[in-house]
Amino acid sequence: MKRMILSGVSVLAMTCAASAAELGAVDEPIKLAINEWTGQHISTHIGGEMLKAAGYKVEYVTAGYMNMYQAMADGDLHAALEIWSSNVSEDYAKQVEAGGVVELGDLELDAKEGIAYPAHVAEMCPGLPAWEALKDCAANFASAETLPMGRLVDYPADWGTPGADRMTGLELPFKAVPAGSEGALIAELRASTEKKSPLLITFWQPHWAMSAYDVQFVDLPAGEAACFEDASWGPNPNAVNDCDFSPTRIFKGAWAGMEEKWPAAFEILSNYTLDVSVQQPLMGAIDVDGGSVEEVVAAWMSENEGVWKPVVDAALN
């Protein structure tokens, strides 16, 4: 595990607009939202430990990802450090507009979303990972609900329907079935791996299941902005969305009153970024090797002071 962490030492990008800020109300705890997935726990704990190093009290509060923004606008939660543009609740935009929540900039976690399959599926559809292969082997993916089309397991309906949009855009004979929850997506991956059965699924990384189930992405035409606006772009001249997913932005959000109450903390969190090559091995250390978030993050923090300390120092001095 130690080796894994060492190999993770790399870029915590430091875009430090250096200006000394006041600490503010150090006696009151800053409440950071802990959502439902491990990667977020890591991002949040690293950010939280940085705040502690600066002299703040930090409280990690569990919060439902979909419905936490009202609490943030009310000042009951102070920051959320890993918000995905692909599945953020529209409540976020509403609260930002109302002025209760502000954005803290990108986390710069390099995420990728795509149409994916567990490695064993490549044998069932010769030509993968090229997307054109899917045209001819859709029947292999058919199920009772989708016959005669192939079945694509899409994101839960409340995250949007990116998989279905791709199938329409590329005119692939697949019917998208919404998964309903992340647990359902994982269960699909697991069952497919156990049964060696065909599966096409909308998925993303960083995610622990990418390596656990050896998930591969289908190669789609690059997701350029033009693809989403101009129908003539891409392989299908009659439709938009005939390309890969638009890059997902992962950003941070905070209670609007934070800048005034904890100026330095606001600056630290604004400048805090995390690289996917750091998060991914830590996720493995927790989900696969069974470590606790606190221990794993503490070990990483103590070995990589050079990566995160400058962000804290820049805000304080």
Added chain:
Amino acid sequence: MSLVADLPITGRMKRGTLAGLVVLAVGVLCLLLEKSVPWLSVWPEAWTIPATQWIGDGLGWVLNGIKPVMRFVSWLLEFPMNGANWLLKSIPPLILIGMVTALGWILGGWRMAALGFLGLLFVLGSGYWLESMSTLALVFVSVPLALTMGLGIGILAYEYPSVKGVVNATLDVMQTVPTFAYLTPLLLLFGFGPVVGLIASAIYAAPPMARNVLLGLERVEAEVKEAAVMSGGTRRQQLFLIELPAATTQIMVGINQCLMAALSMVIIAAVIGGFNDIGWEVLLTMRKAQFGQAFLAGLVIVVFAVVIDRMSRALAVEHKARDWRPAAGLFAVSVVAWLVTLGSLPAPAEFNWFGGVAERVDQSVGDFTAANGARLDAVKNGAMFYGLLPLRIGLDQAVLPFTWGFAWTPAMSLWFFAVAAALSVAVFLTGREALAITIACLAIVIETGVANLPWPFLLTAVGALAWVASGWKLTRLCVILLALILISGLWERAMLSLYLSGAAVVACGVLGGLLGLWAAVSVWAWRVLEPVCDMLQTIPLFVFLIPVLMFFQIGEFSAFLAIIAYAIVPMIRYTRHGLVTTPPDLIEAATASGATGWQMMREVRLPYAMPTILLGLNQTILYAFAMLVIAALIGTTGLGQSIFLALGQADVGLGIAAGAAMAILALVADRLVQGFASQQRAALGL
């Protein structure tokens, strides 16, 4: 319509036939006109009103108005909640185990003491002690709140009979509108954190208490009430000193049901977040599809439910004063144990006695899937092709070369209807008119599919059923409520929900009825089934989803199975209860007249148990609709999905409207069954 009303009605049979013929006529008419009049099968968008928009706007205005008051309430509730949390977490685990064991002794002797001891030891060993204490703290505050609310509502309905109808409808709404539907407004009103979960759980847990208080007060004997009047107290004295104590037994049932309901809702607190409770663990493991671990965390909740349930039941049964010395002894032992192990015992979070078992359970689910993949797929495809799909979209769309091996042609439709009509006429001629009409109507449903049923046919059918079951008043209520779904534009989704829960209810009715029958004739069967029923009722429903998903993947069949797993319980319980409580004199009379075992069952016990069984069916219906939201987590469409969509879009109006539509469907189904049940009771002279 007035024509129908003016006809002389002689007896129920006649009434049923008449209603059936009207429904059939509408159905045939719809089928004939379907092609030329498209709005018969699909309600045009132009005719809908923007109900979700109005609800959203209206609510936003109201919510902001009462927000300060509610925030104050939530601030007040935080004190007892934090207090209980602090207290439970500061008592060392061993001492708490000792206290519960001692309490168990006082309540029910050694058996209860052993139950309390083993139960809490399990919780400690699972490593979830601290999380469990958070959950318990929540239950400790939400239950008294729910009890007070329930008591107040029950007394109100009893004292002012004119509000009883409204109160009953309110209780139904509290029980059937899923919490997810009003989660967003709830968060707006009460802020963030466990207090919101506490309030949600109190809303859900109060109705059983209210119903039992009302029932108990209504059943207080007239002599008792007269005696209270004679003794000359004020109305308040009569109520609190005489009538409420006289209704204690029934009220204790209410308290017990209230506890169970509150515990089953703790998962909602986790969905909101704000404190680290056992539900959060369930959510995290569910997200990773780790069945063994989710099951272990879920079992902790089941253990609490069973311990609290059995102890509160013991409290309700008898009050034999027990020697307190063994209890004191038990407590003293725990203190000694604590002192001896002080410093050497690991922290509560470090216990992991069952981690290996959980992993093995998880592994065996995977192995089973791997070994039986083809067979599981065959089961699923069979059920989809020959059962669920035809029911949803009708034979005319479900029969395809890929599924049944041939394509359905219009000629086949004609043949199908011709055979059904012939059968129907044949049955009609034997004098069983109701059955004949039912056959004809079912033929229409199966050919067209529930999701594609013309709405006038469905409205007429429900209206007619309501008329037969109870009368015009019920017809009016049902038709107006369903029409609300129609004009708010949720009809299509509601029909998908109706089809899924309908199929599950039918399966539960048959399967649960048979299991209940088995449990009634065999003591051993019930010994096995009872703990299973307890577990299915209190474990967070999410936990079931993982193995079902592993075996059958995302889709309707998985949802169908998950709904059955939860909704079958009341059917089993009530069927058994009805069958085993046949009055002894009835059985003696039947024995005297020489009835054999099965004759007794069919001629005496079954008819007598019918009202109870129908009540079970009614609970099964409510449970099946409640489960729809959870089923949406494995990818069903319909109203459940709308509720999650509304959560994602922060669309308060859509959430409430979809929740209300769900409540309407459940309410209509419930009132119909109740109507028939009270007819049956009247026929039996009960």
